[in-house]
Amino acid sequence: xxxxxxxxxxxxSEEVKTGTxxxxxxxxxxxxxxxxxxxSAGASVVNRxxxxxxxxxxxxxxxxxxxxxxxxxxxxxxxxxLDVHSIEVGEDxxxxxxxxxxxxxxxxxxxELSAHxxxxxxxxxxxxxxxxTLDGLLSMQPFAVGGSGSSYIYGFVDAEYRKGMTKKExxxxxxxxxxxxxxxxxxxxxxxxxxxxxxxxxVERCIPGNELPTFFDQ
Amino acid sequence: MSSIGTGYDLxxxxxxxxxxVFQVEYAMKAVENSSTAIGIRCKDGIVFGVEKLVLxxxxxxxxxxxxFNIDRHVGMAVAxxxxxxxxxxxxxxxxxxxxxxxxxxxxxxxxxxxxxAMYVHAYTLYSAVRPFGCSFILGSYDEDDGPQLYMxxxxxxxxxxxxxxxxxVKEVAKIIYIVxxxxxxxxxxxxxxxxxxxxxxxxxxxxxxxxxxAEKYAKDSLEEEDDSxxxxx
Numbered sequence: 001x002x003x004x005x006x007x008x009x010x011x012x013s014e015e016v017k018t019g020t021x022x023x024x025x026x027x028x029x030x031x032x033x034x035x036x037x038x039x040s041a042g043a044s045v046v047n048r049x050x051x052x053x054x055x056x057x058x059x060x061x062x063x064x065x066x067x068x069x070x071x072x073x074x075x076x077x078x079x080x081x082l083d084v085h086s087i088e089v090g091e092d093x094x095x096x097x098x099x100x101x102x103x104x105x106x107x108x109x110x111x112e113l114s115a116h117x118x119x120x121x122x123x124x125x126x127x128x129x130x131x132x133t134l135d136g137l138l139s140m141q142p143f144a145v146g147g148s149g150s151s152y153i154y155g156f157v158d159a160e161y162r163k164g165m166t167k168k169e170x171x172x173x174x175x176x177x178x179x180x181x182x183x184x185x186x187x188x189x190x191x192x193x194x195x196x197x198x199x200x201x202x203v204e205r206c207i208p209g210n211e212l213p214t215f216f217d218q
Numbered sequence: 219m220s221s222i223g224t225g226y227d228l229x230x231x232x233x234x235x236x237x238x239v240f241q242v243e244y245a246m247k248a249v250e251n252s253s254t255a256i257g258i259r260c261k262d263g264i265v266f267g268v269e270k271l272v273l274x275x276x277x278x279x280x281x282x283x284x285x286f287n288i289d290r291h292v293g294m295a296v297a298x299x300x301x302x303x304x305x306x307x308x309x310x311x312x313x314x315x316x317x318x319x320x321x322x323x324x325x326x327x328x329x330x331x332x333x334x335a336m337y338v339h340a341y342t343l344y345s346a347v348r349p350f351g352c353s354f355i356l357g358s359y360d361e362d363d364g365p366q367l368y369m370x371x372x373x374x375x376x377x378x379x380x381x382x383x384x385x386x387v388k389e390v391a392k393i394i395y396i397v398x399x400x401x402x403x404x405x406x407x408x409x410x411x412x413x414x415x416x417x418x419x420x421x422x423x424x425x426x427x428x429x430x431x432a433e434k435y436a437k438d439s440l441e442e443e444d445d446s447x448x449x450x451x
Contacts, residue, residue, distance in 0.1 A: 085321065089329050093321075100322030125362050138322070 014042035015067060019187020020052060021149030022063035023157070023177050024120040024130045026142055027170040030198030031120040031128040034174035035063050036149065036182050037190035048190045051206075057082045059202055060098045060121030061195050065147035070115035078102050095121040099131035099138055107136025118144045122197045149181035149188035156180055171196060179212045229345035241349055242342050245372035248351035249298040253406070254397045255284065256390055257295055257355035259367045263383035263414015264357035265424075266295040267390035269398050272405040285411045285423070289314040291324050291358050293413050293421035298352030298372075306350060310334050327358040331368035338370060349373075358421070359414045383414040387424055391432035392439055408433060 019040045024033045035052035038045055052064045054075040060082070064071035078101045085101075086093045099119040106113065120130040132144045145157055157177055165173065175192060182188045192207040226232050227240030234240060253269040268284045286294045286307040294310060296303035313333045317325040334356075342349045353371040391408060398406055410429050413421035424432070 088332075089326055091326075094323060096323050097321040100320065103322075104320065 009044075011041040011044035011046070014044075016041045016046060016069065019149075019185070020065040020147030021153070021178055021181035021185060021188040022052060022065050022118055022146045023150070023174050024063060024118045024144050025161075025165075025170050025173060026120070026128040026130045027165050027167055029127060030122050030167065030196065031130055032167070032170045032174050033061050033063050033118070033120050033195045033197075034178050035147075035193050036178060036188040037193060038182075038188055039068055040187050045189075050190075051193050051204075053193050053195045053204070055079065055202070056098045056102075056119065057086065057093055057121070059092065059123065059197050060095055060119065061197060061202060062098075062102065062120070063118040063146065064115065065117070066115035067113070070113045071117060074102060074105050074113070074115060074117060077105060092123060094123045094125060095119065095129045095131065096123075096126070096140075099133060099140075103131075103133045103136055103138040106133050110136045116146050118146050120144075120197070122199060124199075128198070145177070147188065149185035152184040153177050153181045167196065167198070175207065176213060180215065182212075183215070183217070230342050230347070230349055231345040239342065242373050245298075245349040245351045246353075249353045249372065252297045252299075252352075254394060255295040255297040255355060256393055257293075257357050257367050257369075258386055258390055259357070259365045260383055260386045260414075262365065263359045263386075263412060263416060264293065264365050264367055265383055265386045265390045265412045265414075266293055266355065266357060266410065267394045268295055268297075268409040269394045270407045270409050272407055275405075279407060283409065285409055286310075287421050288330070288356070289318070289325065290420050291360065291413065292327060292330060293357050293411055294354050295357075295411070296352050296354040299350075300352075302350045303352040303354060306334065306338070306352065306354065309337055310356075324360070326363075327356060327366045327368060331356050331370060335370045338372065342373060357413060359417075359419050361419070365414060383412055383416050384428075387412065387428060388432045388435040391429075391436040395433075395436040395440055408436075 016039060020036060022035045024031060033053050037049050039047035039050045053061050054064055055061050056079050062075055078098060081101050082093050082098055102117050102119055116134045118132060122128050130141055130144050132139045132141055143161055145153060160173060174194060178192045191209055192212060194205040196203045226234035230239060230241040253271045255268045257264060257266045266285050270284055284296050288294050288310045294307055313330055314325045338350050341347050349372045356368045359365045387410060394408055410424040412424055
C-alpha cells in the first residue's frame with residue numbers, strides 16, 4: 001500500500017478470530033442465546049456484522065467463539081450429522097445429542113482446533129437446556145458465557161442471574177450482559193444478535209448498536 | 219403351508235419362480251419349532267416370559283438364558299437358534315453402546331430395532347452366509363414414551379405390538395405353562411423378566427419371590443382347568 005508490493009498488510013497473516021462475547025441462558029420453557037458481531041484479525045475488524053449464532057437444527061443453535069474457521073466448520077459438520085440423525089431416529093434430536101456431537105469433535109481434535117461452542121436449544125424431553133463444550137468437556141448449566149468478552153462480565157452475570165426468570169427477563173439479561181462486555185472488550189462490538197428458542201421454534205433478532213441499553217458512561 | 223423348493227432353496231441369493239426366498243422361510247421354521255417366548259406390554263411396563271426347555275438334568279438352574287439385557291433399559295427375549303440369538307444380542311449391545319457414545323443418551327427402542335433388523339436383513343442377501351435362525355422381541359420403558367415392544371424376524375422386518383406389570387407377571391407365567399406341551403418336551407424352566415415403572419426403566423429379571431408367586435398361580439390355574447376337564451369326561 002506504501003509502494004512496497006512485496007509486503008502485505010499485517011492483518012492478512014493474522015489468524016481470523018471471533019474475539020467475541022457469547023452467552024446462553026435457559027428459562028422455563030426455552031433458551032435465549034446472544035452474541036456480538038465483531039470478527040477481528042489482529043487489530044483489524046474484518047467483519048462488523050457477523051452472526052455468531054449458528055443453527056444446528058430447527059430448535060437447537062450454537063454460539064461460536066475462538067477461531068472463526070474452526071468454529072464454523074464444527075457447526076457445519078454437526079448440522080449435517082444432526083440432519084442424518086433426526087431422519088434415522090424419526091424425530092427432532094435432543095439438545096444433549098447435538099452437544100455430544102460437538103463435544104466429540106472438540107475433544108478428538110483438541111490439539112488442532114481452537115474454538116469454543118455453546119450449544120443451547122429446546123427438545124420435548126427436557127425443555128430448554130444450555131451445554132458448554134469447551135476443550136471437549138460436556139457440561140449442562142443454567143447459563144453460560146464465552147469468548148474474550150466474557151471475562152468482563154462474570155461478575156455481572158453471577159450477581160444478576162436468578163432461577164426462574166421469564167422469557168422477557170432472560171432476553172433483557174442477555175442484552176445487558178452483551179452490551180457491558182462489548183463496552184469493555186476491544187475484540188467484541190458491533191450489533192447484538194439474539195435467538196430465542198422454545199416449543200414453537202426459533203426467533204432471531206438483531207439489535208443495532210444505537211438501540212442497545214446505555215450504562216453509566218453513555 | 220410347507221412346500222419344497224427343490225433347486226431354488228440352496229442359497230439365500232436365489233429367488234424361486236414364485237418370488238420366494240426359501241432360505242429365509244426355512245430360517246423362520248427354526249423359530250416355529252423352538253419353544254415359546256412372549257413379550258407383553260401393559261400400561262406401565264413390559265413383561266417377558268420364556269419357556270426354556272431343559273435339555274439335560276445336568277444343567278444348572280439359570281443357565282442358557284434366553285432373555286438378554288441390551289444396555290440398561292432394553293430387554294430382548296429370543297426364540298429359535300440360541301447361538302444365533304446370542305450373536306445378535308452382541309450386535310444389539312454394540313449398536314446401543316455406539317449410539318450412547320455418539321449422542322450421549324439411551325438409544326430409542328425403534329432405532330435399535332431398525333438397526334438390528336437391517337443387520338439381520340443383510341444376512342438374507344448373500345449366498346456366502348446363511349440367515350439368522352431366530353426371532354426376537356425387544357422391549358423398553360421410559361417416562362416420555364412409555365412401554366414399547368418391537369419384534370424382529372429372520373427376514374429382517376421389525377414391527378410394533380393394559381393391566382399393570384405386577385399383575386401381568388402372573389398372567390405371562392400362566393401362558394407359558396399352558397403353552398408348554400408336556401408330551402413333546404419334558405422338563406422346562408420358566409424365565410421371567412420385566413422393564414417398566416416398577417423397575418424405574420431398567421430391564422431386570424423378575425425377583426425370585428415374585429417369580430415363585432407367579433409360578434404358583436400358573437400351576438394352580440392349570441390344575442383348576444385339569445379338574446374341570448375331568449368333570450366333562
